[in-house]
Amino acid sequence: MPTVARSLITRAFALVLSLTPFMAHSAEEIVVYSARTEPLIKPLFDEYAKSSAVKIKFVTAEAGPLLQRLKAEGKNTPADLLITVDAGNLWQAKQEGLLQPVESKVLTDNIPAHLRDPDNQWFGLSIRARTIVYNTKKLKPADLPTYEGLADAKWKGKLCLRTAKKVYNQSLVAMLIAQKGEAEAEKIVKGWVANLAAPVFSNDVQVMDAIAAGQCDVGLVNTYYFGRLITKKPQLPLALFWPNQESTGVHVNISGAGVVKNAKHPKQAQALLEWMSSGKAQEVIAGSNLEFPANPAVKPDPLVAGWGPFKQNTLNVSQAGQLQAAAIKLMDRAGYH
Ligand code: FE
Numbered sequence: 225m226p227t228v229a230r231s232l233i234t235r236a237f238a239l240v241l242s243l244t245p246f247m248a249h250s251a252e253e254i255v256v257y258s259a260r261t262e263p264l265i266k267p268l269f270d271e272y273a274k275s276s277a278v279k280i281k282f283v284t285a286e287a288g289p290l291l292q293r294l295k296a297e298g299k300n301t302p303a304d305l306l307i308t309v310d311a312g313n314l315w316q317a318k319q320e321g322l323l324q325p326v327e328s329k330v331l332t333d334n335i336p337a338h339l340r341d342p343d344n345q346w347f348g349l350s351i352r353a354r355t356i357v358y359n360t361k362k363l364k365p366a367d368l369p370t371y372e373g374l375a376d377a378k379w380k381g382k383l384c385l386r387t388a389k390k391v392y393n394q395s396l397v398a399m400l401i402a403q404k405g406e407a408e409a410e411k412i413v414k415g416w417v418a419n420l421a422a423p424v425f426s427n428d429v430q431v432m433d434a435i436a437a438g439q440c441d442v443g444l445v446n447t448y449y450f451g452r453l454i455t456k457k458p459q460l461p462l463a464l465f466w467p468n469q470e471s472t473g474v475h476v477n478i479s480g481a482g483v484v485k486n487a488k489h490p491k492q493a494q495a496l497l498e499w500m501s502s503g504k505a506q507e508v509i510a511g512s513n514l515e516f517p518a519n520p521a522v523k524p525d526p527l528v529a530g531w532g533p534f535k536q537n538t539l540n541v542s543q544a545g546q547l548q549a550a551a552i553k554l555m556d557r558a559g560y561h
Contacts, residue, residue, distance in 0.1 A: 278495070290308065306484055350479045351477070354475045357435060374415070375419065389561070399544055401551060447528070464531050474535065482497075515528070
């Protein structure tokens with residue numbers, strides 16, 4: 225065939241493909257719904273393209289709207305894989321019947337048991353610790369308490385927190401309930417509220433800004449927000465502290481993924497998920513957002529590794545979902561809004 229004709233045919237074929245992004249896609253193309261943003265997932269999928277012929281199309285949105293969309297689309301969904309952050313959201317997706325179990329030795333070997341659904345419907349891919357951040361001009365590590373210790377009256381007027389409306393805090397309180405029981409957890413949360421130095425903030429960065437400015441001494445944040453801020457402003461008098469090392473361990477949460485219940489290409493989705501749980505993919509997933517790889521065999525980014533090793537809470541993160549409603553009610557009763 226003459227080159228010109230061949231190139232015309234190729235172009236016509238490419239045009240047809242591009243016009244039908246979500247219809248009739250072949251087995252060699254899968255669709256990912258992702259609550260992780262494009263700058264975080266695009267490098268990952270570009271990496272996958274180096275070793276797999278399967279093309280990935282993706283849609284990014286907040287977790288809530290993505291779950292709504294999956295529900296509304298039902299059997300007609302083009303989605304094969306769901307990626308989202310927070311075990312609470314993954315638990316919700318499973319509850320609503322939007323995911324399917326995946327039996328995979330690769331996944332159960334790579335991802336520790338506490339970071340995945342006990343029924344294998346979702347798997348953690350990166351770890352974010354929600355831990356204590358403090359003002360290094362005012363405090364030394366030896367001064368710092370446990371999560372429950374932050375409720376002690378000696379921290380009165382020294383604590384800054386993000387709003388209870390954020391799922392990260394709901395998950396943290398849900399894990400407290402799981403470990404301490406509801407009554408004890410409520411006492412702790414009331415203590416936190418009594419110790420607040422300022423009204424709750426709308427995000428973790430504002431909490432750290434207030435601590436750096438001396439408005440408060442300590443707070444609770446996700447580690448990657450600290451990583452991003454300290455990279456931009458290394459002069460800030462802030463450091464992370466790992467609490468509860470003698471007891472329950474640091475509260476961790478995950479970003480993770482699961483194969484969609486009505487996936488048209490479950491095998492390919494599983495293959496992508498398995499790939500994401502190991503090696504280079506784990507480096508990209510964790511490194512791009514300064515998180516810890518979920519796979520303990522993979523080393524974190526040097527900045528993240530520099531925060532030192534810590535004992536994490538090994539209670540299954542699905543508890544964050546299971547007790548989310550109870551946590552929201554408890555925080556409301558305790559005056560944490
Ligand atoms: Fe976040």
